[in-house]
Amino acid sequence: MNKTLVILLGPTGIGKTDLSIELALRFKTEIISSDSRQFFREMAVGTAVPPLEQLEKVKHHFIGHLSVNDYYSASKFEKDFLQVSKDLFKVHDLLLMTGGSGLYIDAACGKIDNIPDVDSSVRDKYLRKFMDEGLESIRTDLRLLDPVYYRTVDLKNYKRIIRALEICESTGKPYSHYLKKKGKKRAFNIIKIGLNMDRRELYSRINDRVDRMIASGLEEEARELFRYRDKNALNTVGYKEMFRYFDGEISRDKAIELIKRNSRRYARRQITWWSRDKEIKWFHPGEKKEIIRHIEIETRDPGPKTQ
RNA sequence: GGGGAGAUACCAAAGUGGCCAACUGGGGCAGACUGUAAAUCUGCUGUCGAAUGACUUCGUAGGUUCGAAUCCUGCUCUCCCCA
Numbered sequence: 001m002n003k004t005l006v007i008l009l010g011p012t013g014i015g016k017t018d019l020s021i022e023l024a025l026r027f028k029t030e031i032i033s034s035d036s037r038q039f040f041r042e043m044a045v046g047t048a049v050p051p052l053e054q055l056e057k058v059k060h061h062f063i064g065h066l067s068v069n070d071y072y073s074a075s076k077f078e079k080d081f082l083q084v085s086k087d088l089f090k091v092h093d094l095l096l097m098t099g100g101s102g103l104y105i106d107a108a109c110g111k112i113d114n115i116p117d118v119d120s121s122v123r124d125k126y127l128r129k130f131m132d133e134g135l136e137s138i139r140t141d142l143r144l145l146d147p148v149y150y151r152t153v154d155l156k157n158y159k160r161i162i163r164a165l166e167i168c169e170s171t172g173k174p175y176s177h178y179l180k181k182k183g184k185k186r187a188f189n190i191i192k193i194g195l196n197m198d199r200r201e202l203y204s205r206i207n208d209r210v211d212r213m214i215a216s217g218l219e220e221e222a223r224e225l226f227r228y229r230d231k232n233a234l235n236t237v238g239y240k241e242m243f244r245y246f247d248g249e250i251s252r253d254k255a256i257e258l259i260k261r262n263s264r265r266y267a268r269r270q271i272t273w274w275s276r277d278k279e280i281k282w283f284h285p286g287e288k289k290e291i292i293r294h295i296e297i298e299t300r301d302p303g304p305k306t307q
Numbered sequence: 308g309g310g311g312a313g314a315u316a317c318c319a320a321a322g323u324g325g326c327c328a329a330c331u332g333g334g335g336c337a338g339a340c341u342g343u344a345a346a347u348c349u350g351c352u353g354u355c356g357a358a359u360g361a362c363u364u365c366g367u368a369g370g371u372u373c374g375a376a377u378c379c380u381g382c383u384c385u386c387c388c389c390a
Contacts, residue, residue, distance in 0.1 A: 073342040157348040
């Protein structure tokens with residue numbers, strides 16, 4: 001029996017949610033979220049979690065299963081996803097994944113290598129070093145510990161450098177040693193469906209959606225979460241701008257304007273991320289029939305699969 | 308009616324004789340990114356060109372000068388003050 005994971009992806013605000021519910025109903029299956037911010041239950045408004053009546057139509061996984069206090073990562077998601085999908089594939093031939101977090105989707109597809117867990121204190125140590133001594137200092141460390149990776153990293157991106165350093169130090173092997181870049185086999189087929197549309201149209205949808213979030217209480221939600229502002233989960237479009245407003249740094253209108261702009265930029269980065277993924281078949285969100293047909297053709301059983 | 312200030316690229320705003328196709332910010336575009344990824348980071352943004360470069364710009368029409376966004380004059384428009 002062929003098992004298939006259909007991944008519906010696309011930039012924020014394009015209309016993944018509505019379509020995913022329709023598709024899930026059509027194929028009588030469940031939805032697995034791959035939206036790294038909808039995981040956090042306290043952040044429902046600002047991350048456009050579907051309303052209850054929508055969620056009730058189809059069973060959803062990985063929505064609100066974490067608290068903003070929890071540590072999470074792409075590799076944790078990979079593990080959680082494999083466990084859940086394994087169970088779900090026992091009763092479904094087709095599962096639907098939808099969300100906008102490119103790295104998390106890649107993780108689910110087996111595109112990130114296994115790298116040992118490291119103690120967070122090592123990361124903290126290098127983060128502190130970076131803040132105290134600057135980029136040059138941690139760059140020098142990396143040049144010594146992993147000269148191979150040093151040649152390819154973005155040397156201005158402290159997060160990249162610290163990630164490599166924490167691996168080098170806690171495993172005793174260079175970070176580049178773990179980067180096999182082969183991809184791991186999955187026990188199911190994968191169909192990637194990308195949603196995209198004219199940029200102007202997308203931007204106007206994003207702007208409108210931000211207004212709707214404000215109307216549904218984003219400000220109040222952000223106020224509730226203000227005390228958690230230092231948590232990584234709150235380093236998110238919609239919240240960080242509100243926090244600046246609460247600080248008195250910018251006006252409410254300015255905050256809303258920035259949320260719109262940053263959401264647009266986020267959408268752009270998402271599109272860039274997927275632009276190099278040749279496995280994605282692109283559609284306009286209005287092409288519902290074409291998308292369904294595409295899924296049906298791709299999942300039709302006979303014949304050797306070219307995946 | 309009188310006096311004053313100003314018009315700069317998509318927007319805002321520097322520049323006040325050569326180092327100016329023009330600082331900077333915004334907006335936009337493009338890209339990188341294998342463990343907090345809605346994060347983090349980079350480049351471009353007058354036109355043509357892959358590029359050396361070529362060409363056209365600083366309200367507008369003239370003028371001064373080897374050379375003008377920068378100086379002078381007329382015109383148009385905007386703003387402020389006095390009537």
